[in-house]
Amino acid sequence: xxxxxxxxxxxxxxxxxxxxxxxxxxxxxxxxxxxxxxxxxxxxxxxxxxxxxxxxxxxxxxxxxxxxxxxxxxxxxxxxxxxxxxxxxxxxxxxxxxxxxxxxxxxxxxxxxxxxxxxxxxxxxxxxxxxxxxxx
Numbered sequence: 001x002x003x004x005x006x007x008x009x010x011x012x013x014x015x016x017x018x019x020x021x022x023x024x025x026x027x028x029x030x031x032x033x034x035x036x037x038x039x040x041x042x043x044x045x046x047x048x049x050x051x052x053x054x055x056x057x058x059x060x061x062x063x064x065x066x067x068x069x070x071x072x073x074x075x076x077x078x079x080x081x082x083x084x085x086x087x088x089x090x091x092x093x094x095x096x097x098x099x100x101x102x103x104x105x106x107x108x109x110x111x112x113x114x115x116x117x118x119x120x121x122x123x124x125x126x127x128x129x130x131x132x133x134x135x136x
Contacts, residue, residue, distance in 0.1 A: 005088065006089065007099060011087065011106075013067065018055055028046075056092050072106075
């Protein structure tokens with residue numbers, strides 16, 4: 001069985017860094033609660049191009065991107081026994097290596113020994129916590 005786990009918003013809290021960058025550049029006071037969809041930019045007077053440029057810049061500075069929750073790599077490792085895990089993400093080519101570096105540094109290389117980082121997927125995950133996938 002294949003198990004797909006989204007990178008942005010499920011494993012990596014990239015939008016936290018995005019908010020910091022947007023607030024510095026545009027003088028806004030955005031926080032994570034303001035971002036309820038990938039088209040939130042349209043409500044803030046930020047162009048789509050600027051939204052994605054800031055997201056790319058956030059990933060280029062990948063060391064600043066925190067995990068979504070403590071121990072998330074261990075939680076992913078626990079579900080690996082149920083199938084092959086792929087980290088899926090939709091991103092520009094210029095940030096693929098940064099995303100791979102983030103996942104390796106956060107120990108997803110060991111948690112995902114049978115899967116891979118996939119760069120072509122464009123689906124948005126609605127999962128808020130990897131814990132919801134774990135048996136109790």
